[in-house]
Amino acid sequence: MATKARVLKPAAMPPRSIGRSLLLTLPIAVWSLLMFANPQRHLIRSEKVASLITAVFMIALFFLMMRTGSTYRWRRFFFVALGVLFPVGFIHTVMVMRGTMGIPIEEMIAGRTPFCYLPIPLLILPAAFTKSLVFPGSLLPGGGMSGAGMAAMAGMWLAITLVVGKGWCSYACFFGGIEEGMAAVRPRAKLRKIDPRWRYGPWAVLLAMVLLSLALFEPAYCMWLCPFKAVSEYVAARNTVGMVQNGIFVVLFAGLVIALPLLTKKRTQCAFFCPFGAFQSIFNKTSAFDVKIDRARCSPCVLCKTACPTMSLTDESIARGETLMSCMKCGACVDVCPKQAVVWHIKGTEVACKPERARLMFLYAAWAMAVMFGGTVIAGGLATILHVFV
Amino acid sequence: MKLRAILGYSAAGVTILVTLLVPFFLMGQFAKGFASLGLHVDEVYSGGPKARTIQSAGYSIDIHRPVFPHMLQTEKPFVQLDWRPVSALPAHVSETVDVDGDGQPDIRVSFDVPENPKTPLRVNVVALNWKYQSMENVSKEKYSRLIVRVDDAIIVRVPLARP
Amino acid sequence: MATPLILGEALALGLASGPACMASCGPVLVPSLLAERAGLRLNAGFLSAFLGARFLGYLLFAAVAWGLGVLLVLPQAQRLLLFGVVHVLLAGVLLWYAYAAGHTCAQSCAHSELVRISVTKKRGLPGAAALGFLTGVSLCPPFVAAGVRAAGLGSVAAALLFFAVFFVGTSIWFVPFVGLGCVARNEAVTTVARMAMVLIALYYAYLGFVMLMGRRVHGY
Numbered sequence: 001m002a003t004k005a006r007v008l009k010p011a012a013m014p015p016r017s018i019g020r021s022l023l024l025t026l027p028i029a030v031w032s033l034l035m036f037a038n039p040q041r042h043l044i045r046s047e048k049v050a051s052l053i054t055a056v057f058m059i060a061l062f063f064l065m066m067r068t069g070s071t072y073r074w075r076r077f078f079f080v081a082l083g084v085l086f087p088v089g090f091i092h093t094v095m096v097m098r099g100t101m102g103i104p105i106e107e108m109i110a111g112r113t114p115f116c117y118l119p120i121p122l123l124i125l126p127a128a129f130t131k132s133l134v135f136p137g138s139l140l141p142g143g144g145m146s147g148a149g150m151a152a153m154a155g156m157w158l159a160i161t162l163v164v165g166k167g168w169c170s171y172a173c174f175f176g177g178i179e180e181g182m183a184a185v186r187p188r189a190k191l192r193k194i195d196p197r198w199r200y201g202p203w204a205v206l207l208a209m210v211l212l213s214l215a216l217f218e219p220a221y222c223m224w225l226c227p228f229k230a231v232s233e234y235v236a237a238r239n240t241v242g243m244v245q246n247g248i249f250v251v252l253f254a255g256l257v258i259a260l261p262l263l264t265k266k267r268t269q270c271a272f273f274c275p276f277g278a279f280q281s282i283f284n285k286t287s288a289f290d291v292k293i294d295r296a297r298c299s300p301c302v303l304c305k306t307a308c309p310t311m312s313l314t315d316e317s318i319a320r321g322e323t324l325m326s327c328m329k330c331g332a333c334v335d336v337c338p339k340q341a342v343v344w345h346i347k348g349t350e351v352a353c354k355p356e357r358a359r360l361m362f363l364y365a366a367w368a369m370a371v372m373f374g375g376t377v378i379a380g381g382l383a384t385i386l387h388v389f390v
Numbered sequence: 391m392k393l394r395a396i397l398g399y400s401a402a403g404v405t406i407l408v409t410l411l412v413p414f415f416l417m418g419q420f421a422k423g424f425a426s427l428g429l430h431v432d433e434v435y436s437g438g439p440k441a442r443t444i445q446s447a448g449y450s451i452d453i454h455r456p457v458f459p460h461m462l463q464t465e466k467p468f469v470q471l472d473w474r475p476v477s478a479l480p481a482h483v484s485e486t487v488d489v490d491g492d493g494q495p496d497i498r499v500s501f502d503v504p505e506n507p508k509t510p511l512r513v514n515v516v517a518l519n520w521k522y523q524s525m526e527n528v529s530k531e532k533y534s535r536l537i538v539r540v541d542d543a544i545i546v547r548v549p550l551a552r553p
Numbered sequence: 554m555a556t557p558l559i560l561g562e563a564l565a566l567g568l569a570s571g572p573a574c575m576a577s578c579g580p581v582l583v584p585s586l587l588a589e590r591a592g593l594r595l596n597a598g599f600l601s602a603f604l605g606a607r608f609l610g611y612l613l614f615a616a617v618a619w620g621l622g623v624l625l626v627l628p629q630a631q632r633l634l635l636f637g638v639v640h641v642l643l644a645g646v647l648l649w650y651a652y653a654a655g656h657t658c659a660q661s662c663a664h665s666e667l668v669r670i671s672v673t674k675k676r677g678l679p680g681a682a683a684l685g686f687l688t689g690v691s692l693c694p695p696f697v698a699a700g701v702r703a704a705g706l707g708s709v710a711a712a713l714l715f716f717a718v719f720f721v722g723t724s725i726w727f728v729p730f731v732g733l734g735c736v737a738r739n740e741a742v743t744t745v746a747r748m749a750m751v752l753i754a755l756y757y758a759y760l761g762f763v764m765l766m767g768r769r770v771h772g773y
Contacts, residue, residue: 135432136432
């Protein structure tokens with residue numbers, strides 16, 4: 001990430017008037033009301049207060065995006081809150097339900113293992129060959145810890161992905177915020193030289209895990225490599241293999257999610273490891289929105305390349321006027337560009353022709369999904385904390 | 391170029407429309423779609439569908455269809471038996487079970503039923519039929535050899551012997 | 554004697570077991586094919602070398618085991634030792650392959666086509682054969698199923714013929730892998746393939762060491 005001074009001083013774009021910003025925020029305010037004030041949800045007091053705080057939080061952030069013209073900075077507040085509060089709510093729930101973060105075999109046999117979206121790409125081939133889902137959850141509602149079932153989570157994933165593509169990694173993933181928060185701690189990166197070939201890591205992990213999952217008929221990534229078991233749950237170790245598996249995720253979490261983002265100011269787990277992110281990259285091809293570079297305005301100063309948390313800009317891609325397939329549409333490059341050459345873009349239209357319109361259309365879609373999905377998770381985590389006081 | 395721009399804006403507009411439909415329609419429809427694909431949770435986890443039930447004194451024994459793992463799964467083939475409800479079980483269960491329904495006892499199963507549901511369970515299985523493997527003092531070693539309590543049932547999985 | 558009916562049974566068993574063979578060989582075959590240069594002919598050659606050596610592995614194992622009468626009754630300790638060594642060797646070959654693929658490109662990318670082909674050949678075909686042979690002697694469930702049936706036949710020649718036809722049945726499922734030759738090869742694809750090979754090699758190394766320590770895993 002570029003230094004703080006450079007982030008705060010993009011090309012001079014006058015702030016939008018307060019009235020106009022409020023007007024543009026109105027649809028998101030209405031949407032938030034619809035999402036959080038559902039009369040069919042019977043909420044206790046702490047949940048009501050948490051929902052109100054979250055709605056105000058999300059509306060305020062969107063207002064600031066409209067007012068300042070900056071996306072990344074405000075989106076990051078939401079994303080870090082999501083990354084911090086998801087584990088709070090989730091771990092609290094598992095501790096209440098079973099007293100441990102370790103999933104006992106009884107829960108797996110009962111089909112009550114909560115299903116997260118990370119194993120989705122691993123389940124496809126075994127299901128195609130045998131119609132079996134190699135995950136100890138329940139397919140239908142009534143199963144899983146949330147009661148939603150695997151079909152519901154898969155349905156939610158597909159619906160949100162249709163809207164945001166790989167923007168999932170910036171507006172929906174409830175794990176990435178931890179790294180994003182760690183990457184923001186230091187003002188300058190300590191490790192600046194990163195071999196760009198590490199960017200292929202997620203694809204390699206995806207290929208290896210898909211092949212091993214088919215060969216072994218188990219969700220290989222979940223069993224062996226997922227670092228986020230450290231902030232959610234893991235298979236309770238019953239033998240030496242189990243202990244080795246648990247040791248691996250602790251090391252990966254400490255390294256890829258905590259230490260390396262701190263030192264490099266990059267989202268290292270996302271950029272160099274996450275197989276789900278590689279899978280989501282495919283959906284950047286189906287998304288109507290992307291980020292482009294107006295070569296007429298570009299210097300090139302390559303500030304965008306330095307700012308990108310996932311190294312999705314290279315000298316070659318900048319020369320071509322585009323980001324790589326791994327772009328998560330976080331807005332860091334757009335906000336840092338001193339010439340306003342990096343712009344939001346609707347595919348098929350001219351680059352830098354009405355970029356603010358493209359930005360608005362994308363943000364309405366992405367932020368609506370963020371409110372619906374991430375906002376609910378934030379409210380849940382907040383309610384867990386507030387329950388102590390309210 | 392103009393056509394491409396029109397298509398681009400149309401796609402962007404459709405995206406906004408899809409966004410509005412996600413929580414009220416699309417999510418539910420996609421979930422139903424996934425549920426209707428005919429998929430099922432792998433039987434190594436679920437234990438396979440129930441084949442028949444044996445009624446005993448106040449409780450029943452559900453016998454599932456034998457599970458034969460796929461591809462290179464770690465697990466051996468096994469058959470799952472459920473004793474339910476736990477509240478109706480005696481303090482010590484020891485009985486023969488006709489697993490395949492041919493009228494002949496196939497295994498003898500014995501285990502204690504502790505009052506505290508959190509107490510670990512142990513089971514002994516003596517195979518009276520070559521199709522099944524005996525187990526001695528087994529707890530929850532692996533998916534194909536275990537005894538666990540799940541809700542109001544005690545589940546025993548007996549591995550099948552190699553053909 | 555192996556009658557046409559029995560050979561038909563071998564073919565049917567092979568066709569039915571093909572997906573399992575594909576799944577078990579996939580982690581080794583797919584990344585190594587992707588690390589090779591593009592081209593249907595090149596990939597077909599690599600696949601042929603892989604399958605040929607796998608076939609030799611099958612026949613060798615079957616012949617030795619039949620001769621010793623121990624196809625199914627090999628004591629567990631010896632079985633674990635044998636397959637532990639095979640898995641560690643497989644991991645070693647995969648790691649060597651991953652290293653060699655990158656090293657070759659670094660050396661030969663600026664050289665003439667002739668030099669590049671010969672350098673590729675030095676790694677490609679022997680590597681394919683080594684990987685194929687090692688996957689062939691790994692006892693996978695379809696192999697066991699064929700072994701059980703073949704053990705019931707009258708002679709070692711009949712058993713080997715049964716295995717050969719069974720092998721043909723399984724190999725039909727591998728033909729689509731040639732299509733990987735159509736995937737464009739660039740730094741991204743070959744780097745992904747090499748990294749994937751390393752990950753998979755680490756997993757096989759783990760399997761091998763656990764088996765060498767006398768612990769049973771994955772049906773062995």
